[in-house]
Amino acid sequence: MGRVFVAGSINMDVVATADRHPKVGETVAGRQVLYFPGGKGANQAVASAKLGIPTTLIGRLGTDAFGKELRTFLVAQGVDLAFVKDTDGTHSGTAIITLANADNTIVVVPGANGLVDADDVAAPILARGDVAVSQFEIPLPAIAAFFRRARAAGATTLLNPAPAKKADKALLDLVDILVLNETELGYLTGTELRDGDTPERFSEAARTLGQGKIVCVTLGKRGVLALVEDQPLLVPGREVKAVDTTGAGDCFVGALASQLAIGKPLGDALAYANAAASICVQRMGAAPSMPTAQEVSAVLSTRRPGEGRDP
Numbered sequence: 001m002g003r004v005f006v007a008g009s010i011n012m013d014v015v016a017t018a019d020r021h022p023k024v025g026e027t028v029a030g031r032q033v034l035y036f037p038g039g040k041g042a043n044q045a046v047a048s049a050k051l052g053i054p055t056t057l058i059g060r061l062g063t064d065a066f067g068k069e070l071r072t073f074l075v076a077q078g079v080d081l082a083f084v085k086d087t088d089g090t091h092s093g094t095a096i097i098t099l100a101n102a103d104n105t106i107v108v109v110p111g112a113n114g115l116v117d118a119d120d121v122a123a124p125i126l127a128r129g130d131v132a133v134s135q136f137e138i139p140l141p142a143i144a145a146f147f148r149r150a151r152a153a154g155a156t157t158l159l160n161p162a163p164a165k166k167a168d169k170a171l172l173d174l175v176d177i178l179v180l181n182e183t184e185l186g187y188l189t190g191t192e193l194r195d196g197d198t199p200e201r202f203s204e205a206a207r208t209l210g211q212g213k214i215v216c217v218t219l220g221k222r223g224v225l226a227l228v229e230d231q232p233l234l235v236p237g238r239e240v241k242a243v244d245t246t247g248a249g250d251c252f253v254g255a256l257a258s259q260l261a262i263g264k265p266l267g268d269a270l271a272y273a274n275a276a277a278s279i280c281v282q283r284m285g286a287a288p289s290m291p292t293a294q295e296v297s298a299v300l301s302t303r304r305p306g307e308g309r310d311p
Contacts, residue, residue, distance in 0.1 A: 001054075001129075001261065001262050001263075002127075002128075002130045002131060002155075002260075002262065003054040003130045003261060004053050004130070004133060004257045005132050006048070006133045006257075007058040007120075007121050007133070007143065008039065008041015008042070008045070008057070008113075008133070008134055009039035009040050009041045009093050009108075009137030009138055010057070010061055010070055010074070011037075011070075011137075012037065012038065012066040012070060012092060013035070013037070014033065015035070015099055015246070015285070016033050016096075016098050017030060017031045018030045018098060019100060020100045034285070036284070036286055036287065036288055037074070038095055038286035038287055039093050039095070039113065039287075040160065040162065041057060041137065042057065042074060042079075043254065043286045043287050044135070044160070044250045044251075044253045044257070045079045047258070047290040048133075048257055050077060050078065050290050050292050050293075051255060051276070051292070051293045052258075052293045053257075053261050053262065055258075056079075056080040056124055057074065057079050057081060057083070058083040058084065058121055058123070059084050059085075060086075060115055061084060061085070061086055061092045061112055062087060062091040062092035062111055063086050063088055064091050064092055066094065067086060070092060074287075077290075083120065085120065087112045087115055090112050090115065091109075091111040091112070093137070094109045095109070102242040102243060102245060102281075104244070104246050113137055114138070116138040117142050118145035121143075121145050122149065126150050126153040126155045127155065128153065129263075130153070131156045131157075131260050131261045132146060132150035132156065132157050132158065133160070133254070134146055135160040135161070135162055136160075136163055137162075143159070143171065144171045147159075148174060156260060157174055158175070158177045158178075158179060158257055158260075159172075159175040160180065161180050161184055161188060162249065164180075164183065166188075172209070172211075172213075175213050177260075178209060178213055178214070178215045179216045179253050179256065180218070181220075182194075182197070182202065182218075182219065185202065189206075191205045193205060195220070199232060200232075202217050203225065206227040210227055210230060214226060214227065214266065215227040216270065218252055218277075221238070222237050223236040224252075224273070224274060226270060228266065233266070233267060233270075235271050237274055240282055241282065243281065243282055243283060243284060244281065244285065244289070245281050246285065246286045247280060247286030247289055251273075251279075251280035251289070251290055252276065254290070255276035255277070255296070256269050259273065272296060272300065278299065
């Protein structure tokens with residue numbers, strides 16, 4: 001069995017809930033303020049670890065109170081923190097989140113995450129069969145160094161280019177599997193995309209990023225569209241009543257990496273990741289909402305409307 005290595009951000013999410021999002025320049029009354037461990041790297045690592053896969057997180061924390069809380073939480077979730085450094089002179093990453101009607105807006109202040117460098121990602125020893133995961137909440141040169149080491153070791157590289165920012169071709173060429181949503185796909189390809197666009201429309205855009213890699217476009221309750229060797233694979237989603245979508249994409253990425261690490265075929269791994277994310281959105285918070293393997297198995301064993309019936 002392979003392992004999952006995640007090089008990425010670790011944040012404390014400060015969540016303010018309200019009946020609606022304020023307009024620019026407007027103040028609205030909130031309902032409550034909540035504190036949740038988060039950060040895309042930490043979320044993805046927790047998602048993988050809670051599914052029973054050996055998972056190592058690579059990153060940095062500040063030496064503040066948030067840093068101590070985050071380290072304690074991640075250890076309790078079974079994440080290996082041997083390569084997470086405490087960094088003096090800076091605060092731990094912090095995300096300010098407004099949540100209203102199950103939708104969120106997020107402002108991320110990187111703090112220690114912005115100091116992750118090539119030396120940090122050089123420490124872990126990867127091997128063939130491992131999955132190396134990263135996102136865009138740490139410096140891009142560190143991601144490139146991490147993926148070069150992973151490629152040299154024969155590991156699979158998985159990039160979640162979020163939050164969306166421009167990346168040079170050299171970095172994208174190091175990616176085996178690209179996982180992104182329609183907003184990120186539109187940004188990276190310079191294409192105007194909407195939630196209701198057809199799968200063919202998303203496939204056309206994804207092809208411009210393909211070039212030998214697998215591109216997976218997450219479409220929320222519609223599921224995920226994967227482009228494999230230029231051929232589209234649509235895996236249906238699961239409709240549930242969402243409470244908080246924060247961390248759903250990270251849950252998908254971590255669950256996908258976990259299944260690839262144990263050798264599951266891509267289609268099965270995508271269906272598993274969809275099921276995991278459908279559980280995540282029914283709970284509050286990012287990292288704390290990640291499901292266990294038993295919970296995902298229970299969802300997968302439940303038929304959706306129309307399944308198992310004669311045509």
